[in-house]
Amino acid sequence: MTQSTIEVLSQAKELLRAGQKQEARNLLNKYLKQNPQSEQGWWVMSFAVDNPVQQIQCLKKMLQINPDREKVRKKLEELTGEKQFAKQAVGQASSKGNAPHSPSKSKKTSSRRWIAPLLVFGIIIISLALYFGYRYYSDSRGYTQPQAISPQSSPTNQSAGLPPTWTKEAPTLTHTPLPTSTETPTPTGTPTPDPNATRTPVPESRVGTRAGMYPPDFILKDVVTGEEISIRDYTGQPVLIAFFASWCPYCKSDLPKVQEVYEEYKSQGFIVLGVGVGESESSARNFGSAQGLSFPIMADANRKVADDYLIPGFPFYYYIGKNGKIGFVNRGTIRMDNLLFQLKRP
Numbered sequence: 001m002t003q004s005t006i007e008v009l010s011q012a013k014e015l016l017r018a019g020q021k022q023e024a025r026n027l028l029n030k031y032l033k034q035n036p037q038s039e040q041g042w043w044v045m046s047f048a049v050d051n052p053v054q055q056i057q058c059l060k061k062m063l064q065i066n067p068d069r070e071k072v073r074k075k076l077e078e079l080t081g082e083k084q085f086a087k088q089a090v091g092q093a094s095s096k097g098n099a100p101h102s103p104s105k106s107k108k109t110s111s112r113r114w115i116a117p118l119l120v121f122g123i124i125i126i127s128l129a130l131y132f133g134y135r136y137y138s139d140s141r142g143y144t145q146p147q148a149i150s151p152q153s154s155p156t157n158q159s160a161g162l163p164p165t166w167t168k169e170a171p172t173l174t175h176t177p178l179p180t181s182t183e184t185p186t187p188t189g190t191p192t193p194d195p196n197a198t199r200t201p202v203p204e205s206r207v208g209t210r211a212g213m214y215p216p217d218f219i220l221k222d223v224v225t226g227e228e229i230s231i232r233d234y235t236g237q238p239v240l241i242a243f244f245a246s247w248c249p250y251c252k253s254d255l256p257k258v259q260e261v262y263e264e265y266k267s268q269g270f271i272v273l274g275v276g277v278g279e280s281e282s283s284a285r286n287f288g289s290a291q292g293l294s295f296p297i298m299a300d301a302n303r304k305v306a307d308d309y310l311i312p313g314f315p316f317y318y319y320i321g322k323n324g325k326i327g328f329v330n331r332g333t334i335r336m337d338n339l340l341f342q343l344k345r346p
Contacts (some may be wrong), residue, residue, distance in 0.1 A: 003255045005031075005035065005038070005040075005041075005244060008031050009031075009040055009041065009044055011027060012024045012028050012031075012044050012048065013044060013312070015027065015314065016044070016047055016048060016312060016313070017312065017313040018197075021048050023283070024044075024048040025045070025048045025049065025108060025278060026209075026265050028041060028044060028045045028048055028073070032045065036084070037065055039062050039065050039066055039069070042058045042059075042061045042062045042065075043058070043062060045058045046058035046059055046075075046155070046164070047312055048061075048067055052079055052288075055079060056076065056079050056080060058276055059072050059075055059076050059079070063076075064071070067344065071307060071310075073192075074208070075310075075327065092236065116150075117134075120292075142237075153343065161190065173323065202234060202324075203216045205248060206311050209309055209310050209328065209329070210328070210329070211325075211326050211327065211328055211329060212325055212326065213325060213326055214319060214324055214325055214326070215241070215320055215326055216307065216308040216309065217230060217231055217232055218230065219232060220275065220298035220299070220300060220305065221281070221284040221298060221299070221300055222270075222296045222297065222298060223276075223281040223282075223284045223297050223298060224285060224288070224296075224297065225289070225296075226337050227296075229272070229273065229296055229298060231320070234271050234320075234321055235268040235324050236269075236324075237270070237271055238269065238319070238321060238322055238343060239270075239271050239272075239273060239319070239320040239341065240258065240262075240269050240270075240271075240272045240273070240274065240318070240319050240320075241272075241273050241275060241309075241317065241318040241319075241320070242272060242274045242275065242315060242316075242317055242334075243275050243277055243281065243300075243306060243309065243311050243314060243315065243316040243317070244274060244275070244276055244287070244314050244315050245276065245277055245314045246276065246279055246283050246284070246286070246287040248314040248315065250314065250315055250332070250333060251314055251315045252291060254315050254333050254334060255274065255291050255293060255315070256274055256291055256292060257334070257336065258334065259272075259291070259292060259293050259294065260294070261336070261339060261340070261343070262294070262295050263294075265343050266295075268343075270343060271295065271296075272295035272296075273295065273296055273298065274288060274293060274295060274296065274297040275298050275299075275300050275305060275306070276298065276300060277300050277303055277305075277311060278300070278301065278303055278306075279299045279300070279301065279305040280299060280301055281299045281301075282297065283298040283299075285297065310330070313331070313332070313335065315332065315334065316330070316331055316332075317329070317330035317334050318330075319338075319339065319342055327342050328342070
């Protein structure tokens with residue numbers, strides 16, 4: 001990306017942040033006529049247009065240029081309501097002039113999804129029929145009548161008369177179930193993250209940038225300690241991700257206030273992660289030092305994390321609660337009353 005390209009796109013973003021969408025569109029229209037293969041140009045244009053149809057066209061144009069942009073497909077799914085936007089759909093539409101998929105193919109794909117579950121269900125039914133048939137045959141050979149499982153039978157006899165996959169369904173009326181967990185209760189005080197929670201993968205369908213969803217994971221290096229940090233490292237703790245830029249005047253006045261809240265609540269497990277977008281490690285480190293920030297500061301030099309979180313300007317905040325889900329998204333100067341309300345919740 002040339003210096004002039006960076007300046008044009010930066011100017012367009014500034015216009016968007018100032019609410020001047022028409023001026024941003026005019027600037028981007030001229031730029032895209034000269035640079036029709038600019039992914040970043042089409043991406044910024046998708047925020048400049050108000051019509052959802054035009055937004056979809058911008059995103060599809062990006063996929064024609066680079067079909068591997070996962071975040072673009074996700075945004076297309078949100079705008080169009082389509083599940084699993086195929087990588088090849090855009091290429092086929094541009095080269096052949098056809099729709100990404102036909103209704104008949106969708107019906108075939110939908111019907112095929114039921115084949116595997118039906119086969120598994122059929123195998124289970126046949127296995128159970130063979131099992132009980134064998135039991136009945138064995139009892140008949142021994143001149144004993146098969147006994148029905150009644151609610152009055154003891155738990156031990158019930159478990160013995162059922163197949164292994166059904167023992168969990170046996171009534172437990174006359175005994176106390178064995179404990180299923182040997183977890184030692186965590187003492188009250190500073191919250192301790194659950195080490196097992198980070199090992200449980202989050203379904204991709206529940207990962208996003210809206211409140212109530214799990215935030216996209218990332219790994220960045222602390223510019224002071226050199227330690228690699230992931231958002232999943234703080235599962236079970238309240239986390240505030242603060243996206244900033246060293247040239248942003250609002251960031252310089254906002255983040256010291258966040259530092260004060262961090263100092264007050266860090267003993268309760270609260271953590272702030274500062275992410276310098278487009279910053280080198282040295283510039284992010286100098287910014288944190290100049291503002292007196294003691295929480296971890298990281299540099300997102302290639303803007304990958306900012307792209308995953310759909311950051312349109314600075315400052316920009318994501319609050320993640322103890323349950324690992326996004327509690328609120330804050331664009332611009334942070335609302336301290338909202339942050340303190342979340343931190344004071346039990």
